[in-house]
Amino acid sequence: MKKILVIHGPNLNLLGQREPEVYGRVTLAGVDRLLKKLAQAHGISLEIFQSDHEGEIVSKIGASRQSADALVINPAAYTHTSVAIRDAIAAVKIPTVEVHLSNIYAREEFRHRSLIAPVASGQVSGFGEASYELGFLAAIGLLRSKPRRKK
Numbered sequence: 001m002k003k004i005l006v007i008h009g010p011n012l013n014l015l016g017q018r019e020p021e022v023y024g025r026v027t028l029a030g031v032d033r034l035l036k037k038l039a040q041a042h043g044i045s046l047e048i049f050q051s052d053h054e055g056e057i058v059s060k061i062g063a064s065r066q067s068a069d070a071l072v073i074n075p076a077a078y079t080h081t082s083v084a085i086r087d088a089i090a091a092v093k094i095p096t097v098e099v100h101l102s103n104i105y106a107r108e109e110f111r112h113r114s115l116i117a118p119v120a121s122g123q124v125s126g127f128g129e130a131s132y133e134l135g136f137l138a139a140i141g142l143l144r145s146k147p148r149r150k151k
Contacts, residue, residue, distance in 0.1 A: 001045045002143050004136065005068035006035055007057060008050035009076030015101075024101065026129045034129060038136050044143075054082055061088035070139040071096040072132070079104065079114045090119040095142035099135035100125035 008028060011018060016027035032048050039046035047068065049060050057078065064071055071094055078085050079100070089096050096119070103126030104111045117123050121142055124135045 001043060002069045003045035003047065003067065004039065004070045004072060004139050004143075005060070005064045006046065006048045006132075006136070007060060007071065007073040007075075008048070009057060009074055009078050010052040012074060012076055013050055013052070024128045026101075031129055031132050034133060035136055038133060042140055044140060054078055054084060057082075058084045058088045061085065061092055064094065065092040068094060070094055070143050072099060072135045072139050073097070073116070073120075074099045074101070074132070075116050076100075079116055080111055081115070083115060086115045086119055089116065095139060095146065096120045097135040097139045097142070098123040098125075099131045101128050101131055102126060 013028055015031065016025055028050065035046060035048065051057050051060070057075070061071065071089070073089070073096060075082065075085055075098065079098070098114065098116045098120040104114065106126070114123065122138055124131045124138065127134060
């Protein structure tokens with residue numbers, strides 16, 4: 001069974017409480033429930049991880065090389081600042097989809113540049129909770145279009 005790792009970055013544990021005018025009322029638990037239903041419906045094994053700490057995210061990505069076939073990541077604020085996360089994604093060489101609840105290109109200027117996008121297979125932003133759904137489905141599509149890699 002193919003496995004997708006979903007990583008939620010900093011402050012995403014505050015979804016539903018933090019800036020609902022930007023991120024909506026969905027909670028992280030709600031996003032995770034949606035992803036679990038999608039994984040079950042598509043016969044995909046799912047691992048979900050959330051951290052506010054850049055080093056923990058980098059370590060999780062590094063470990064995914066041996067345990068996951070694809071990555072869906074919302075790096076949150078680290079999107080714009082973390083060369084370490086960008087380099088970890090580039091190093092593991094697994095299909096990666098970057099997701100964002102808000103449209104980062106319609107927000108403050110500093111959010112318009114993603115350090116992750118150049119090493120990701122694609123990016124989905126601006127659709128709220130559906131960004132995760134679309135990103136997850138894109139990751140499944142990437143897995144189905146490529147032969148399983150040897151671990």
